[in-house]
Amino acid sequence: MRTALRLIRIMLPVWPVMLAAAGFGWLTIAANIGLMATSALLIATAALHPSVAELSVAIVGVRFFGVSRAIFRYLERYIAHDATFKLLGRIRSWFFTRLEPLAPARLQAWQSGELFSAIVGDVETLKDFYLRVLAPPLIAVLILLGMVVFLQQFSSGLALLLAGAFVFAGILMPLLVRCLNRGSGAELVAVRAELNAYLADTVNGIAELAAFDRKESQLAGIGRIQERLTALQGKVAAVSALTEASGNLTMNSALWWTLCITIPLVHSGQVAGVYLPVLALAVQSSFEAVLVLPMAVHHLAESLAAARRLFAIADTAPAVRPPAAAACLPASSGLIVRNVSFEYDAWGQVLHDVSFDLPPGKRLAIVGPSGAGKSTIVHLLLRFWEYDSGRITLGGTDYRTLPPEEIRSVFNVVSQQTHIFNASIRDNILIARPSAGEEELKAAVQGAALTAFIAALPQGLDTAVGHNGQALSGGQRQRIAIARALLKAAPVVLLDEPTTGLDAVTEKQIMATLAGLGRDRATLLITHRLTGLETMDEILVLEAGRVAERGRFSELIAGKGLFYRLYNLQ
Numbered sequence: 031m032r033t034a035l036r037l038i039r040i041m042l043p044v045w046p047v048m049l050a051a052a053g054f055g056w057l058t059i060a061a062n063i064g065l066m067a068t069s070a071l072l073i074a075t076a077a078l079h080p081s082v083a084e085l086s087v088a089i090v091g092v093r094f095f096g097v098s099r100a101i102f103r104y105l106e107r108y109i110a111h112d113a114t115f116k117l118l119g120r121i122r123s124w125f126f127t128r129l130e131p132l133a134p135a136r137l138q139a140w141q142s143g144e145l146f147s148a149i150v151g152d153v154e155t156l157k158d159f160y161l162r163v164l165a166p167p168l169i170a171v172l173i174l175l176g177m178v179v180f181l182q183q184f185s186s187g188l189a190l191l192l193a194g195a196f197v198f199a200g201i202l203m204p205l206l207v208r209c210l211n212r213g214s215g216a217e218l219v220a221v222r223a224e225l226n227a228y229l230a231d232t233v234n235g236i237a238e239l240a241a242f243d244r245k246e247s248q249l250a251g252i253g254r255i256q257e258r259l260t261a262l263q264g265k266v267a268a269v270s271a272l273t274e275a276s277g278n279l280t281m282n283s284a285l286w287w288t289l290c291i292t293i294p295l296v297h298s299g300q301v302a303g304v305y306l307p308v309l310a311l312a313v314q315s316s317f318e319a320v321l322v323l324p325m326a327v328h329h330l331a332e333s334l335a336a337a338r339r340l341f342a343i344a345d346t347a348p349a350v351r352p353p354a355a356a357a358c359l360p361a362s363s364g365l366i367v368r369n370v371s372f373e374y375d376a377w378g379q380v381l382h383d384v385s386f387d388l389p390p391g392k393r394l395a396i397v398g399p400s401g402a403g404k405s406t407i408v409h410l411l412l413r414f415w416e417y418d419s420g421r422i423t424l425g426g427t428d429y430r431t432l433p434p435e436e437i438r439s440v441f442n443v444v445s446q447q448t449h450i451f452n453a454s455i456r457d458n459i460l461i462a463r464p465s466a467g468e469e470e471l472k473a474a475v476q477g478a479a480l481t482a483f484i485a486a487l488p489q490g491l492d493t494a495v496g497h498n499g500q501a502l503s504g505g506q507r508q509r510i511a512i513a514r515a516l517l518k519a520a521p522v523v524l525l526d527e528p529t530t531g532l533d534a535v536t537e538k539q540i541m542a543t544l545a546g547l548g549r550d551r552a553t554l555l556i557t558h559r560l561t562g563l564e565t566m567d568e569i570l571v572l573e574a575g576r577v578a579e580r581g582r583f584s585e586l587i588a589g590k591g592l593f594y595r596l597y598n599l600q
């Protein structure tokens with residue numbers, strides 16, 4: 031119920047348009063009833079060979095209802111679909127704005143395919159809620175009221191008959207569908223999402239599947255989910271066929287009973303004979319309003335399941351809550367980290383009492399074995415996760431009083447995982463600062479040593495790089511990341527293993543470029559590699575989340591501790 035109300039609340043800004051669409055839906059069915067009734071009247075009257083003048087009202091009626099029905103249907107479809115698709119666009123934007131603060135900490139629980147399924151599939155399913163669930167019951171009630179008033183002119187029995195048939199087809203049948211389809215709507219949505227997640231995973235890992243010859247087993251997995259989906263769809267289709275058949279039976283029985291009730295009235299002279307077909311066809315055509323109701327119940331269940339999945343993701347509390355009263359970003363970007371401890375949700379303590387200073391101009395390296403917690407420090411500095419204890423200040427202001435997006439604006443990040451968007455090289459670099467001019471862009475490209483590579487491309491900077499930058503090598507991707515960092519020109523440079531997976535020559539070139547990037551700024555370099563650290567002002571050696579040693583390169587070598595041992599091993 032709460033989910034349905036929330037969906038209705040989302041619709042509130044466009045409710046007059048939706049109401050107008052429902053109004054045209056009602057007028058369409060009313061025009062159809064009018065068309066059937068006046069056609070029957072015309073044919074029945076014409077059979078008695080009257081003068082043309084006596085037929086003129088029916089002729090005008092047939093023309094009017096024939097034309098207006100088509101116009102009303104067009105307007106109903108146009109207005110309802112236009113408003114619904116605009117609404118779905120708003121829901122998608124709203125969902126994305128709720129998703130963004132959850133990344134990356136809270137999105138770990140959902141596979142990328144599931145999120146994709148939510149943004150595309152679940153939002154799409156919601157269109158049924160607005161088009162096929164909300165309006166039809168309202169239209170059915172209005173049609174029934176109009177028909178009861180009309181039939182009452184001839185016989186109360188007819189009005190009662192129609193009301194009973196509407197209650198059967200519009201209330202009892204939907205309840206039956208609900209029983210037969212119990213849980214199917216939610217299950218359909220869940221299995222569809224599972225299939226999407228599996229397909230997304232398969233497409234992402236297609237090269238590995240081919241290399242390890244695991245295509246068959248993966249396809250079998252897809253087949254198994256597809257079978258469950260087909261079985262569910264089959265069940266829903268069977269119920270739909272059953273309700274359609276019963277609806278038609280109810281409609282035809284109502285037609286039959288209309289004749290049974292009206293023929294004696296015609297015999298007794300209470301109703302003129304020409305009205306017999308009018309009543310029969312009016313009753314029959316009024317069922318257009320009620321036959322859609324049983325499946326509206328199914329669409330309701332599906333829409334609610336889709337909405338629940340969407341809301342569950344969107345309502346997740348972000349790992350870092352924005353401060354209630356945000357402080358202003360300080361002018362200085364000096365970072366002080368004091369006794370910070372942290373654990374990922376119940377994964378065990380990852381950082382213990384970590385402290386360091388990073389004033390402007392300082393070059394700090396954090397080294398240590400794999401899993402020591404180096405990247406975790408970057409996650410905390412970027413406010414992706416909330417630290418459990420200790421204190422971090424930026425320019426003397428407590429981190430927790432600053433909005434996360436403002437804190438991130440202070441950092442230039444080059445990490446081991448650079449995401450390249452399916453766009454041109456230009457757009458991929460410009461995401462760092464979309465307002466940058468052509469000259470600034472060229473300077474960034476040059477600084478990242480991309481000029482020669484781009485000059486050799488057919489469309490230069492406008493060359494598309496494909497899904498996740500598949501047209502680029504590892505070194506080229508990192509250079510794009512560096513170009514982004516050069517363009518953003520933020521005061522603190524965070525380098526998280528920026529040369530992972532690169533050959534020695536490329537690594538040397540990139541490190542030289544990065545050294546230039548941080549010359550007048552604070553630089554934090556996270557690395558496994560212990561070579562080339564002689565120029566660092568301080569090196570922090572992390573072991574199992576604790577600072578095991580700290581000092582300049584020469585001091586650590588002289589100390590013959592962990593750093594010295596790791597250095598000799600390398």
Ligand SMILES: Nc1ncnc2c1ncn2[C@@H]1O[C@H](COP(=O)(O)OP(=O)(O)OP(=O)(O)O)[C@@H](O)[C@H]1O
Pocket residue numbers: 138374375377380398399400401402403404405406407558
């Ligand atoms: N998102 C996460 N959720 C839960 N645990 C995590 C997450 N990221 C890292 N960890 C855990 O935290 C610990 C520290 O990981 P972290 O990535 O910070 O280490 P690292 O020193 O950067 O390692 P590497 O050099 O291999 O990148 C590891 O035990 C890891 O399993």
